[in-house]
Amino acid sequence: MLAFLIRRIGQSAVVVLLMATIVFFGVNLVGDPVHMLVSPEADQAEIARVIQQFGLDRPIVEQYWLFLKGAVQGNLGTSFIFGQPAVGLILERLPATMELAVCALVLAVFFGIPLGVYSGIKPKSRVSQVIMAASIFGFSLPTFWVGIMLIMFFSVQLQLLPSTGRGEVGSFLGIDSSLFTLDGLKHIILPATNLALLKMSMVIRLSRAGTREVMQQDYIKFARAKGLSFGRIVWAHLLKNIMIPVITVLGLEFGSLIAFSVVTESIFAWPGMGKLLIDSVLQLDRPVIVAYLMIVVFLFVAINLVVDVIYSLLDPRVSLTGAKS
Amino acid sequence: MTNPVLSIDNLQTHFFTRAGVVKAVDNISLSVNAGEILGLVGESGSGKSITGFSILGLVDEPGRIVGGSIKLSGEELIGKPEAALRRIRGGRASMIFQDPMMTLNPVLRIETQMIEAIRAHEKVPRREAWQRARDGLAQVGIPSPEERLKCYPHELSGGMRQRVAIAIAFLNRPEFIVADEPTTALDVTIQSQILAEAQKLCRENRTAMIWITHDLSVVAGLADTIAVMYAGRIVENGPAEAVLRSPRHPYTSGLIKSVPGEHLVGQRLFQIPGMTPSLLKLGEACAFKERCAYQDDACSAAPPISMEGGRACRCFHPLRADTAAQSGGAAKESAP
Numbered sequence: 001m002l003a004f005l006i007r008r009i010g011q012s013a014v015v016v017l018l019m020a021t022i023v024f025f026g027v028n029l030v031g032d033p034v035h036m037l038v039s040p041e042a043d044q045a046e047i048a049r050v051i052q053q054f055g056l057d058r059p060i061v062e063q064y065w066l067f068l069k070g071a072v073q074g075n076l077g078t079s080f081i082f083g084q085p086a087v088g089l090i091l092e093r094l095p096a097t098m099e100l101a102v103c104a105l106v107l108a109v110f111f112g113i114p115l116g117v118y119s120g121i122k123p124k125s126r127v128s129q130v131i132m133a134a135s136i137f138g139f140s141l142p143t144f145w146v147g148i149m150l151i152m153f154f155s156v157q158l159q160l161l162p163s164t165g166r167g168e169v170g171s172f173l174g175i176d177s178s179l180f181t182l183d184g185l186k187h188i189i190l191p192a193t194n195l196a197l198l199k200m201s202m203v204i205r206l207s208r209a210g211t212r213e214v215m216q217q218d219y220i221k222f223a224r225a226k227g228l229s230f231g232r233i234v235w236a237h238l239l240k241n242i243m244i245p246v247i248t249v250l251g252l253e254f255g256s257l258i259a260f261s262v263v264t265e266s267i268f269a270w271p272g273m274g275k276l277l278i279d280s281v282l283q284l285d286r287p288v289i290v291a292y293l294m295i296v297v298f299l300f301v302a303i304n305l306v307v308d309v310i311y312s313l314l315d316p317r318v319s320l321t322g323a324k325s
Numbered sequence: 326m327t328n329p330v331l332s333i334d335n336l337q338t339h340f341f342t343r344a345g346v347v348k349a350v351d352n353i354s355l356s357v358n359a360g361e362i363l364g365l366v367g368e369s370g371s372g373k374s375i376t377g378f379s380i381l382g383l384v385d386e387p388g389r390i391v392g393g394s395i396k397l398s399g400e401e402l403i404g405k406p407e408a409a410l411r412r413i414r415g416g417r418a419s420m421i422f423q424d425p426m427m428t429l430n431p432v433l434r435i436e437t438q439m440i441e442a443i444r445a446h447e448k449v450p451r452r453e454a455w456q457r458a459r460d461g462l463a464q465v466g467i468p469s470p471e472e473r474l475k476c477y478p479h480e481l482s483g484g485m486r487q488r489v490a491i492a493i494a495f496l497n498r499p500e501f502i503v504a505d506e507p508t509t510a511l512d513v514t515i516q517s518q519i520l521a522e523a524q525k526l527c528r529e530n531r532t533a534m535i536w537i538t539h540d541l542s543v544v545a546g547l548a549d550t551i552a553v554m555y556a557g558r559i560v561e562n563g564p565a566e567a568v569l570r571s572p573r574h575p576y577t578s579g580l581i582k583s584v585p586g587e588h589l590v591g592q593r594l595f596q597i598p599g600m601t602p603s604l605l606k607l608g609e610a611c612a613f614k615e616r617c618a619y620q621d622d623a624c625s626a627a628p629p630i631s632m633e634g635g636r637a638c639r640c641f642h643p644l645r646a647d648t649a650a651q652s653g654g655a656a657k658e659s660a661p
Contacts (some may be wrong), residue, residue, distance in 0.1 A: 014627070217427065217431040218423075218424060218427035218428050219428055222422055222490070223416055224414065225415060225419060225420040225422075226415035226493065227411050227414040227415030227419075227442070227445045228411075228441060228442070229411065229445065237433070240432045262528050294635070316430055316434075
């Protein structure tokens, strides 16, 4: 296990370094941030001063070297716009995005798996057909449209739930989150649902396919021959087996939920990282974009590591001790 | 006259497929006494396994038991509600499957899979169930059972896994067990150990058993009675020794002759010509007619069952003891 972790961390370091290079050069080839920063009336001297202030007059390789040097010390640059460290800006908004992503994931799992398992066990029933049809909608309706419809229906027509913002933030065990207040919970329902629908459809499909496959296996028939109750067969024999593909996909999807919940955050004016990214792209705030992408890379690498560890817990045939087959 | 533990009368299990009704089990009758083993012999697709599944009520869609009676110690099983059947499965009647690589759940420990089998039938404390599981493993000849209980299936060999499956089948001291070709997937040395183990457990616990196989040499040393199945029907049954020594149905005789070992090295192995007929197209006629050396016009009708000395045979032209002995040349040549 330890050897596995060390090897994986080594591999991850390589991935992060490669991504840092691609991201840095990629972002620095786009546009000219100086014109966004100085006023239109600024003269050449003023422009030159700004260029020098942000170090944009140095050769790109030297800028890259300075960026790397800062990065290993946890400094991914200073925002052009806010004049604050980019990492701090992003981490400030991380909790809001995290709670949204976690809520969406929980919704997707808690509704998706039972619905998928049900329709896998009874593929021909009317209810299953409705579930499957609904999951096609979940896949194909664009997120922004669903978001607007949710606001139209629940906020405007029924006036049940607030449409924008994060609401009141409560504190519990030193963590600040809107999940700890009633007002905050009300605010999160709509955006979390919006974000969850697509993932839920995916979970439904995956668990249905898994269920149909596993239910055909001899060990399920043997479990029935042992006289186990149907509940026990589903709970102990089926679920653990279908969770393996579901966990893989969910791991990756969780990363993308955190990184790219941009659309939902924009529609519901959720003060998360996605909104910051959009603003930074529009203003060509390079350090923030780079820092954002680096944090996303880091998240993906970390989540993948966690997924591998969960694998080994779920499937005894997977060994982390380094045996390669 | 002892009452049989299991008696099947005119069981019919049909599969309702798009292509038509497949009569996988068509009017079969069997009975097994306590402590006895019945060898149910036949080719692939003859309906042996479906017979086994029917007894435990495990026939899946589109299959359905459409008629007949299955009595376990006099109690009718057909038509029982699912909840009642569940209590019988694994409790009073259990089953061993063909492929030990597939019958144990790969993600659960052996102890989990054994303890749940006990606790599905009796509300005993975990600790006690665990002890019974351990004793069960020891009974089927598994060394250091405590350690094996902690294992996952993939850590055990095929033979070990089949022993575990047998131990699970015997856990709740069932009155009756179906063993569906449990040694087919194992190599020969392990096979004979497993056979001996199962036979011993059966005698000791006075369990009635149906041992399904396509391999006559397996049942030869194991079974007390033999029933030969062909295309969903039983064509011959009787005491094992008598059936093997002087088969009366031409099909049984062909099966016996195609067992290797009775032949000299270099001699061509006997082969029954043709293939098992499609179960969709069976009519009243004898299903073996097309492959039989003795067939004539009479065979187009349903063959009568002739009884003789505790043996039954479904044929118009049952072989006599003397003809069976030298019938090697009488069966149709396998070529072309």
